[in-house]
Amino acid sequence: xxxxxxxxxxxxxxxxxxxxxxxxxxxxxxxxxxxxxxxxxxxxxxxxxxxxxxxxxxxxxxxxxxxxxxxxxxxxxxxxxxxxxxxxxxxxxxxxxxxxxxxxxxxxxxxxxxxxxxxxxxxxxxxxxxxxxxxxxxxxxxxxxxxxxxxxxxxxxxxxxxxxxxxxxxxxxxxxxxxxxxxxxxxxxxxxxxxxxxxxxxxxxxxxxxxxxxxxxxxxxxxxxxxxxxxxxxxxxxxxxxxxxxxxxxxxxxxxxxxxxx
Numbered sequence: 001x002x003x004x005x006x007x008x009x010x011x012x013x014x015x016x017x018x019x020x021x022x023x024x025x026x027x028x029x030x031x032x033x034x035x036x037x038x039x040x041x042x043x044x045x046x047x048x049x050x051x052x053x054x055x056x057x058x059x060x061x062x063x064x065x066x067x068x069x070x071x072x073x074x075x076x077x078x079x080x081x082x083x084x085x086x087x088x089x090x091x092x093x094x095x096x097x098x099x100x101x102x103x104x105x106x107x108x109x110x111x112x113x114x115x116x117x118x119x120x121x122x123x124x125x126x127x128x129x130x131x132x133x134x135x136x137x138x139x140x141x142x143x144x145x146x147x148x149x150x151x152x153x154x155x156x157x158x159x160x161x162x163x164x165x166x167x168x169x170x171x172x173x174x175x176x177x178x179x180x181x182x183x184x185x186x187x188x189x190x191x192x193x194x195x196x197x198x199x200x201x202x203x204x205x206x207x208x209x210x211x212x213x214x215x216x217x218x219x220x221x222x223x224x225x226x227x228x229x230x231x232x233x234x235x236x237x238x239x240x241x242x243x244x245x246x247x248x249x250x251x252x253x254x255x256x257x258x259x260x261x262x
Contacts, residue, residue: 037113039143039210040193046111046154046162049102055094055170057101058082061109061116067091067101090167102171104152104164108145111154111162112187119152123183137184140176141210147183155184203235203257218253229253236261 059075060067072091076083083091094101102110105119122145125134140146144155146163153163155176163179164171192214194207206223207215217234220227220242229240230253237255245251 037187037190038193039190042111042113042143042154042190043156045113046107046156049107049111049164049171050162050173053097053099054102054107054164055099056103056164056167057091057094058087058103058167060101060103061106062102063116065100065102067095067099069095087167102164107162107164107171108152108154112145112190119147119150122152123147123185125185125187132188135186135188137186140184141186143187143190143210145183145185145187146176146179146181147185148179148181151179153179153181197261202233203259204261205230205234205236219250220253229255231255231257 057067057072057075058079060071064071069092072083072088072095076088091101105122106116108119108122109116121128125145126132126136134145137144140155140158140161142155142157146153146155146161151163153161153174153176155161156173159176161174161176161179162171163174165174191210192207195209196207198205198207205215206221206228208221209215215234216228216230218230218232220229222228229237229242231237231240232252232254236258237253238258240253240255242250243252243254
């Protein structure tokens with residue numbers, strides 16, 4: 001395992017963590033009851049649009065696929081300024097190639113496993129939902145909703161997003177910094193599937209946060225009222241040798257890696 005310094009863990013209150021460790025728990029928010037979701041599954045649903053035969057079509061959601069010219073003509077009657085003759089011809093060309101069609105909000109809503117709403121409504125989620133179920137952020141993380149007027153996408157990393165861009169671009173992976181998004185919205189009910197203790201061939205490690213890559217390393221941490229030590233690669237060690245600086249802050253932790261958790 002490796003980890004960049006900007007992901008270095010701080011001391012974490014395990015009491016806050018326990019509430020999110022089981023996938024069948026629900027987030028109780030006022031009158032809303034939202035099932036906790038795995039961030040991994042959200043990203044997998046988004047990537048399925050990128051890796052499958054999906055193209056952009058204004059007004060298309062997963063529910064009105066596979067696309068037909070009947071649906072195209074219905075949408076053309078609803079949105080005549082968008083569905084010009086050229087637009088309809090392009091949509092037909094992708095239907096003839098057995099593509100499914102999706103618009104930007106349809107992709108994001110399906111990835112988040114929420115009912116279909118438009119991009120305008122997605123941009124207002126922190127205002128229309130109580131108790132911080134959705135929060136505005138200043139920097140993107142995987143699973144965030146990225147919004148600007150008339151368009152929305154889903155972040156799959158701090159640098160990249162998946163978006164249904166337009167009839168000329170289809171579904172694509174894009175650099176977030178180049179898209180001009182003005183809002184970053186985080187669904188706080190999504191968590192990394194492997195939250196908590198994990199084991200691989202090198203030993204035990206502990207994922208503590210919402211994202212992949214957030215795990216304890218080169219530090220000590222209280223977990224379930226017990227103090228544990230983790231080496232520079234993030235593995236649990238016993239009888240650790242701890243090196244500190246002149247102020248007593250930890251510089252390095254070394255020791256024999258544990259095969260069991262006490």
